[in-house]
Amino acid sequence: MTASDQCQTQGKIERWHQTLKNRILLENYFLPGDLERQIEASIQHYNHQQYHERLNNLTPWFGRASATIK
Template sequence: MKNRVLLENYYLPGDLERQIGAFVEYHNNERYEESLNNVTPADVYFGRDKSIIRERAQIKIQTIQKCRLQHQKKLHNQTSKTNQSLR
């Protein structure tokens, strides 16, 4: 935040206060923190983090299962084509 604030000139105290408020809002509600398992600080504060992480894990499992199924179908189709060409 220090680097970001120092990059701009603020001529009125209210301008600086608004910029700091906007940064705090962004940091707490929009910015994902790697140290918090990629959820926002607000998610952790309000107790939403566990359900978000659980939902992400379920989506990851479903995605891996779909990829495996697609890979198996592709492999099966290639094997079938190879067997047909050998006949």
């Protein structure tokens, strides 16, 4: 892995954290478990429902599975 690849990976991770933070800040949480459930729902949505142009409009989970099959 080159330094350029590491920078791109770090940027993707930082972007994901920003997206998660913005989504979480849209709601109020009254019980301790509410925030945990929202984070879990966001991760599930990102991995299994949200389509990503970079992955030929597949979800990350499906894209990873189809790459493994190939």
